[in-house]
Amino acid sequence: MKKTIALFLSGILFTSCVSTKVSLKNNFDYSVLKRDKNYIIENQDGNKIRGFKYLSQNDMSVTGSQEGKEISIEKSQIKRILKPSTGKTLGLVVGVIVTAVVIPAYVGNRPVGQ
Numbered sequence: 001m002k003k004t005i006a007l008f009l010s011g012i013l014f015t016s017c018v019s020t021k022v023s024l025k026n027n028f029d030y031s032v033l034k035r036d037k038n039y040i041i042e043n044q045d046g047n048k049i050r051g052f053k054y055l056s057q058n059d060m061s062v063t064g065s066q067e068g069k070e071i072s073i074e075k076s077q078i079k080r081i082l083k084p085s086t087g088k089t090l091g092l093v094v095g096v097i098v099t100a101v102v103i104p105a106y107v108g109n110r111p112v113g114q
Helices: 001-013 087-110
Strands: 018-022 038-043 048-057 059-064 069-074 078-084
Touching: 048 069
Parallel strands: none
Antiparallel strands: 018 078, 038 048, 038 078, 048 059, 059 069
16 A cells, blocks of 8 residues: 555656646747746657756747757747646645545544554
8 A cells, every 4th residue: 555655656746747838729829938937848749858948939949948058949840838837746746645644544533643
């Protein structure tokens, strides 16, 4: 039981919550991106560029930096741009931990922690 809970929690920690900022749904509106913020770029081929720090854009491409190197990605190659949300992930993990502690206590009809 404890191994199952540990595996579940580690899975949540490594897959953080994200929100979609740019995609087909908003007609690829790049104006929502903020300079010097980190994003995840998902290309048309399914590859993801994590830790992309947005710098600027023009009609054809989006420019940013990753690991200290400036890179430019053609807009035609971008499937969507995601914004990682640490707060949502943290809230989810805390909720799971509380649930994992409280529910067994109620099911076993015994005080929490015993």
